[in-house]
Amino acid sequence: MMKKYFLILFMASLLFSCSDDEKLLFDVDLADLAVSFEPFEGGAYLNYSLPANTAIYGIQAKYKDYKGQELVVKGTHTNNQLELFGFNEAQTEVPVEISLLDLEGNASETVTRTFNTKSSAAFSVFDELEVNPHWNGFRVSYPAFEGRAEGIVNIYYIGVNPKTNLIDSLLVSSLPFAADGYTVKYADLEDESIDAVTVIVKSEDARGNVVKKKIFEDVAVSHAGQFPSGNIGFSGSSEENDTKKRGWMYLFDGDVRGSQCLLKGDDKKDYSYRSLAGAEFDGNNVITLDLQNEHEIAWIRIYSHLSAKIPNSFTSGRTLMTMKLEYQFFYPNSVTLYGTNDTDAPEAEWDEISSFYESATLDRESRWTAPAFDEETYLTVDEYDLFQDSDPNYIQLNCDITGLSYRYLKVKINETYYSGNYGLTGVFGMEELEVYVKPE
Numbered sequence: 248m249m250k251k252y253f254l255i256l257f258m259a260s261l262l263f264s265c266s267d268d269e270k271l272l273f274d275v276d277l278a279d280l281a282v283s284f285e286p287f288e289g290g291a292y293l294n295y296s297l298p299a300n301t302a303i304y305g306i307q308a309k310y311k312d313y314k315g316q317e318l319v320v321k322g323t324h325t326n327n328q329l330e331l332f333g334f335n336e337a338q339t340e341v342p343v344e345i346s347l348l349d350l351e352g353n354a355s356e357t358v359t360r361t362f363n364t365k366s367s368a369a370f371s372v373f374d375e376l377e378v379n380p381h382w383n384g385f386r387v388s389y390p391a392f393e394g395r396a397e398g399i400v401n402i403y404y405i406g407v408n409p410k411t412n413l414i415d416s417l418l419v420s421s422l423p424f425a426a427d428g429y430t431v432k433y434a435d436l437e438d439e440s441i442d443a444v445t446v447i448v449k450s451e452d453a454r455g456n457v458v459k460k461k462i463f464e465d466v467a468v469s470h471a472g473q474f475p476s477g478n479i480g481f482s483g484s485s486e487e488n489d490t491k492k493r494g495w496m497y498l499f500d501g502d503v504r505g506s507q508c509l510l511k512g513d514d515k516k517d518y519s520y521r522s523l524a525g526a527e528f529d530g531n532n533v534i535t536l537d538l539q540n541e542h543e544i545a546w547i548r549i550y551s552h553l554s555a556k557i558p559n560s561f562t563s564g565r566t567l568m569t570m571k572l573e574y575q576f577f578y579p580n581s582v583t584l585y586g587t588n589d590t591d592a593p594e595a596e597w598d599e600i601s602s603f604y605e606s607a608t609l610d611r612e613s614r615w616t617a618p619a620f621d622e623e624t625y626l627t628v629d630e631y632d633l634f635q636d637s638d639p640n641y642i643q644l645n646c647d648i649t650g651l652s653y654r655y656l657k658v659k660i661n662e663t664y665y666s667g668n669y670g671l672t673g674v675f676g677m678e679e680l681e682v683y684v685k686p687e
Contacts, residue, residue: 275355288395289367290332304350310343335370368424369398369450369458380467382545388430396424397453405445471545474682480537484522492516503639503679505552521676532660541652542684550641550679551619577676581661586653601644
């Protein structure tokens, strides 16, 4: 009796074993499976066309990435392409096992094919990545990629950690790769005793793996200083109005916040520079700065005033009004900086050395001039000390280090935030303008 019982159990186990095998493997002819491969940066596309068989639900590909880790990707009738990812350096003849899946996810027998890949952005970026000197720092740049640009580039330099006062690798930037190329400019090394720096660049792939690292030693640091504003000659459009305290001399008076206007408390005087009205900037939008001698230009700064309120003389109650409210329209949103050694040369012969642009349609809170009109941070003359302690607000037009020197700078205002108010077409204004050059 016991022998008969064990025989029944044995036969049942064979039956279930066969059922399990059938569940893991379904019978299908792979001869009609059409696949092809197309390499991309960091992997390859597997293009497929499933056989016209109602029992077939999808396709499965098994392969190993550059670390030897097995990866499985699946697709169905709703698509015709799989991504075989997980590579950095270009590969050839990578084996992949391909099988078909039925409606319950059971796999067929496999066929083995091979595919090639292209180098990923994280691997190839170092082919053309450059680290060059920059004013008070360094510049890291790479050109546009062809194809997919996935991953992150991390930039460090060797310096003193301000938290520990020890030499350390300090992170400057950690950004995704930009398909159209990118330039990172670091300009915080103002200590003139620093004449060179070590820069480290590391790349990561899309899965966070460090792919490559390169060390750039002895990158020269060029320092810059402010050119004395009192030595700058000016020519161009300027509203010279002593009553309103407007004129080009206020462009170089050192008042980078609008302090004089707030301290005097007179809304009829703004102690600022403003150009004359013109016809859509027709010949009215360029000011020329004369530095008396040739200098290598590092950057210029164009300042706005800071948010404040002064008594309003137009109402009997002397209520407070926003200081220089109309300047929200006259500050530039598009500027081009040129250098030349011949002030009479036509514009086509000027050297473009820097520029700035942001859309004139931005909300006021998003513009570079936002600190000039921030209603939540308005100060009054009673808070003058706080006003003076506030950080000034400016745009900085940085120039590359080229070794070229210029006596004359042409500051061309291409556009302002003007929207038709006040009937002053073509007017632009600035609170202060500074020029920075390489010291003699």
